[in-house]
Amino acid sequence: MKKISIRTISQIIIVGIVLFLAFTHQQYGIEQASPIHAYCPFGALEGALTYIFSGEFLTKTYRSNYILLAIFVLLTIFFGRVFCGFFCPLGAISERLRALGKKLGIKKDVELPDTLDKYMRYVKYLVLLIIIYFSFRYTALVFDAYDPFSAFAHLGNEFDELIFAYSVLGFVVITALFSKGRRCRYFCPLGAFFALVKKLGFFKLKRDNNTCISCGICRKSCPANLKIKTADQITHPDCISCMECVNDCPKNSLDVYILGKKIKKQTFLWVVTGIFFITLSIVIWTPLWKTKPVSNIISDQGIIKVENIRGSNTLQYVIDTTKVPLTYFQEKLQLPVDIDTTMKLKEIGTTYDIKNLSGEIIETEDFRIAIDQYEEKKDNQEVTCPFGEVNCEFPGECGAYTDQDKNQICDYSE
Numbered sequence: 456m457k458k459i460s461i462r463t464i465s466q467i468i469i470v471g472i473v474l475f476l477a478f479t480h481q482q483y484g485i486e487q488a489s490p491i492h493a494y495c496p497f498g499a500l501e502g503a504l505t506y507i508f509s510g511e512f513l514t515k516t517y518r519s520n521y522i523l524l525a526i527f528v529l530l531t532i533f534f535g536r537v538f539c540g541f542f543c544p545l546g547a548i549s550e551r552l553r554a555l556g557k558k559l560g561i562k563k564d565v566e567l568p569d570t571l572d573k574y575m576r577y578v579k580y581l582v583l584l585i586i587i588y589f590s591f592r593y594t595a596l597v598f599d600a601y602d603p604f605s606a607f608a609h610l611g612n613e614f615d616e617l618i619f620a621y622s623v624l625g626f627v628v629i630t631a632l633f634s635k636g637r638r639c640r641y642f643c644p645l646g647a648f649f650a651l652v653k654k655l656g657f658f659k660l661k662r663d664n665n666t667c668i669s670c671g672i673c674r675k676s677c678p679a680n681l682k683i684k685t686a687d688q689i690t691h692p693d694c695i696s697c698m699e700c701v702n703d704c705p706k707n708s709l710d711v712y713i714l715g716k717k718i719k720k721q722t723f724l725w726v727v728t729g730i731f732f733i734t735l736s737i738v739i740w741t742p743l744w745k746t747k748p749v750s751n752i753i754s755d756q757g758i759i760k761v762e763n764i765r766g767s768n769t770l771q772y773v774i775d776t777t778k779v780p781l782t783y784f785q786e787k788l789q790l791p792v793d794i795d796t797t798m799k800l801k802e803i804g805t806t807y808d809i810k811n812l813s814g815e816i817i818e819t820e821d822f823r824i825a826i827d828q829y830e831e832k833k834d835n836q837e838v839t840c841p842f843g844e845v846n847c848e849f850p851g852e853c854g855a856y857t858d859q860d861k862n863q864i865c866d867y868s869e
């Protein structure tokens with residue numbers, strides 16, 4: 456039986472961590488557990504231009520994204536695209552799916568002709584540019600709706616909202632059964648970024664022409680399907696430093712060099728995994744590591760930013776943060792009197808079978824609209840109590856008592 460490598464163990468740990476984070480977020484909501492987007496280095500790339508020009512983080516991203524990106528950029532400079540080879544959950548799952556495909560009888564990798572394959576590898580750079588541009592233009596994670604990682608981390612939830620992302624995930628899963636790393640090679644924008652960074656790095660893979668017997672085993676083992684046996688140095692940006700070729704070469708003709716110094720394969724695997732997990736374990740205990748702001752629903756100027764209200768916010772949290780009373784939501788959205796306010800907004804409509812005026816089950820957007828209308832009403836009512844009363848209770852001290860939000864306190868005194 457093939458010995459399980461430290462790289463595989465690292466991949467299993469990462470997939471386990473991602474599933475744990477995804478589950479806790481889905482289970483306990485955004486107030487208890489940050490969305491998975493906060494743990495993806497790609498979020499930092501998507502939000503970089505917005506942050507540079509406005510100092511704002513894109514919704515669902517925060518400092519953690521930038522810290523992770525910085526760690527992986529440094530690792531890439533020294534060790535090549537190890538994010539893709541060791542720490543990408545989708546890459547890990549794709550590799551296991553290809554192994555499953557082989558067990559199911561799809562022994563031969565289904566590949567595009569070499570010339571087409573060569574050009575398809577450039578598509579990911581275009582995808583990267585498009586995403587960075589539109590994320591900046593619309594100040595949002597525009598890729599989220601198509602992101603297979605996002606779909607994976609939603610664990611089957613929000614299927615309607617993420618229908619495209621789930622479709623892409625389905626495509627990734629099916630193609631991974633019969634071909635190696637096709638998504639990574641052709642379409643992955645984060646892979647494209649690390650491929651560019653790798654060009655500046657110190658990692659080299661060299662083939663000894665004197666001992667190589669051109670058996671081609673290395674290409675079969677390579678998840679990036681690289682032509683290794685014809686190159687003296689494997690400098691291709693799609694090499695993900697996985698060491699599979701080094702491991703499987705029957706003549707030990709392949710060696711790793713960093714800063715010109717030869718490194719043993721096993722040392723390489725341990726150093727990469729060790730540096731990452733030790734660095735991460737330290738960083739998450741520093742004050743720098745933050746996966747979400749205390750709340751981004753209220754801006755520094757005290758304005759409610761309804762677009763930052765998430766379906767995973769609980770009703771109670773929204774009430775506490777926005778100061779919009781429960782009675783207003785009950786009246787506006789026909790919420791039951793005994794509603795469980797610890798429920799997430801996205802679950803309320805289906806749980807209580809509440810429909811909006813269009814006859815559709817109410818969603819987070821209906822809460823956002825209600826809050827907007829409440830604020831508008833408040834602005835139009837900038838009339839204050841002529842007697843200076845504060846929180847004047849029913850029936851009021853004068854004849855002007857008004858209580859449109861039905862909280863038993865005169866609106867002029869609130």
Ligand code: SF4
Nearest residue numbers: 667670671673684704
């Ligand atoms: S597996 Fe080793 S011997 Fe075979 S072609 Fe690749 S480098 Fe040469």
Ligand code: SF4
Nearest residue numbers: 677694695697698700
């Ligand atoms: S060339 Fe070797 S190290 Fe690079 S991706 Fe292919 S198998 Fe992995």
